[in-house]
Amino acid sequence: MTLPMCKWLSAERSEDHLVAWNESREWRQHEFRRDVLSLLAGLRRTSHSRWALCLEDNYSFAVALLAVIYSGKTPVLPGHFRPAVLAEQRCEFDALITDLPLSPDCPVLRFPLALQETLTVLPPWPQDASVILFTSGSTGKPQKIVKPVSCLELESQWLGTRWGTEFAGVRFAATVAPHHMYGLSFAFMLPLSLGLPFATTSIKYHEQLHSLASVHSLVFISSPAFLERLDPALNMPKLRHVFSAGGPLKHAAVRLVEQTCGDVPTEIYGTTETGVIAFRQQYQPEQAWTLFGDIVFSLSPDGNTSLISPLVSPSGCFTLSDNIRMLPADPRHFELLGRKDRIVKIAEQRVSLTEIEQRLCQLDLLSEASVLTVEKRGRVYVAAVLVLSRSGEQLLDAQGQAALLNNLRQSLRSWVSPVALPRYWRIVPAIPLNQQGKRSAAELQEMFL
Template sequence: MTLPMCQWLSTERSEDHLVAWSENREWRQYEFRLDVLSLIASLSATSHSRWALCLEDNYSFAVALLALIYSGKTPVLPGHFRPAVLAEQQNEFDALITDLPLSPDCPVLRIPFAPQAMLTVLPEWPQDASVILFTSGSTGKPQRIVKSVSCLELESQWLCGLWGTEFTDARFAATVAPHHMYGLSFAFMLPLSLGLPFATASVKYHEQLRSLAAAYSLVFISSPAFLERLDPTLNTPKLRHVFSAGGPLKHAAARLVERTCGDLPTEIYGTTETGIIAFRRQYQPDGVWTLFGDIAFSPCPDGNTALVSPLVSPSGHFTLSDEIRMRPSDPRHFELLGRKDRIVKIAEQRVSLTEIEQRLCQRDLLSEASVLTVEKRGRVYVAAVLVLSRSGEQFLDSQGQAALLDNLRQTLRSWISPVALPRYWRIVAAIPLNQQGKRSAAELQEMFL
């Protein structure tokens, strides 16, 4: 039903097979193959082995990733396009492929690129091909993860086994980029494995989604950050399937998607390290999660939960950072209770950053809050980034910021210890998000520099 990556450019697909499309044009199989061959020729003239990909255009990403693997080089996916953070990761790659005005301190190959002497035959596909990704860094510095292509292909086979027959003649569109694990698996691997076309540009607004859905039958790859902000007044044609990942979707948001787009979304639970773990559809609030077929949980003596999965290479085991409540009578289903690593130590006391966020958001003065730790002069403090509600904005206008923050501190004092009170505060229009719809840890930290 699916083709492995080494056969995506093969003659098993016709020359005029549609690979990708944008508002202005389409890309066919013969163009895809020629573009990959041309980039292989350009790469062969270089000695650099690790190439970072910072590409906004999803078709260019597909060309670049395949060309690098065929060239025996390693694709590195930094997961962002921020120059300052790229500079910090400079030791992770030797050169950069980009379609953006980035100027890192390394060789850069810009797309569109000047083609070299054209190759006519693809090099042999390396059997040990891999891709380097990074964790989101939501709880610390992003960690480097090596993901084998064989693991990515196995994951695609699982997904196709569950939902592939639903996707016949559909097209893929996404709000998330393929530079993180979720986008790589669902917006890149899945459509190309199935031979289904994907949109070259990310969907940024509901109006764009409605326009695409009016023209095509869509599989939509998105995140809670986008889905929770859908406009219920927009009449969107029914979507073929909606996926969401990056964090649990609120039940009200899941029902909003169903009313607005005609499909109750399938939520995916997974991590960069593990790949996909489980899925659910929220027919009821806080619905339980179902493990994918060849995955199991194993309780650890220390209270943590170990994951046993063939998608975890090479050990097959990984200790999760989430609180899992398994059902003794039904080991395939479980409840997801939240991250354990949102517990930090301040002055030798255990502090739950999640609890502080929840206590803050109980006040009608706020619509959202993000709580983190910052280090100042060798000491660790709690900091809070706030998005005000309408009543909060009115309070700020009438009584000022000092009174507003004092009001919030008084609220927290009833619930948490003095060392857990945020020392630093910022009021913003919106919590910054990365391309995957997750909170951008780097941008949040920068607010307190």
């Protein structure tokens, strides 16, 4: 049912096959092949081997990814296009392809391309092709992950086998970009493997989704951050299928998606390192997760959960950072109990950032909090980013920020040691999220520069 990447541009798909679209135009197979060949000609004139892809347009991303792989070079997906993040990851790439006004300290190829020369024949597909990604950075500095294309293709086979028969005649639209693992797997690999068209522009507003769904039958790839804020007043046409990943959906959000989009969303559990692990549909609150077929969990004596999966390269094994409870009656089903504590050492004391965050979120003055560490003059401190509740806003207006923060410190003293009390505080309207709906560690850190 799915085609491997090496056949996406082959004659197995007709010249008129629809590859991608937006509200103003469509891209067909013959254009896709032509554009990849054109970029290939440009890449062949360079000696750079690692190309960072910073492209907002999803069709341009598809062209660039295939061209870089066909040229025998390595695509690097930075995950974030913020200059500070790119500067931090500069040692991981030699050159950059972009459609944004970025000026990194490296050679740049800019879309739309103005290349005159083109090739007529694709070179052989490199059998050991791989893609470099980075973890989301939601709990720390993003980590580099080398993902073999063969693992991405196997994952697409699993997804196509599980859901492909339901997708006849659909188009894919997404709020998530293909620069992170979830977007790469579901908004890029899956539609191209199945030969289904994808939207070239990421969905940012509910009105965009409504406009597309009014014309096309859609599979929608999204995250809790977007789905939990759907407006039921939009009278959305029924979507064919809704996927969500980046964190568990609250059951109230599941009901909202069902009411608004006509589908109980399929939640995906996975990581950048492992690819997909499990899925669920919450017909009941906190419904258990189901492992994908070839994945096995193993419980360690220390309480950690490891998985064995053919999607994990090269070891096939990975230790999860989440607490897992297997259902006694069925080892293929489990419950997610939240992330393991984020433990840091400050002044030789073990400090749980997770505990501080949980204690803050229990206070009436706050509706949300994010706790992290910052380094100042060679020392590490705890910092907190806060979203106030209605009562917190009233206290701030009436008595000022100093009184508010003093109240929070006094409340925390009952629970945590003095060294664990946040030294730096920021009050924000909302915790910053990345396109995957996860907390953006880079933006949180920048608040304390």
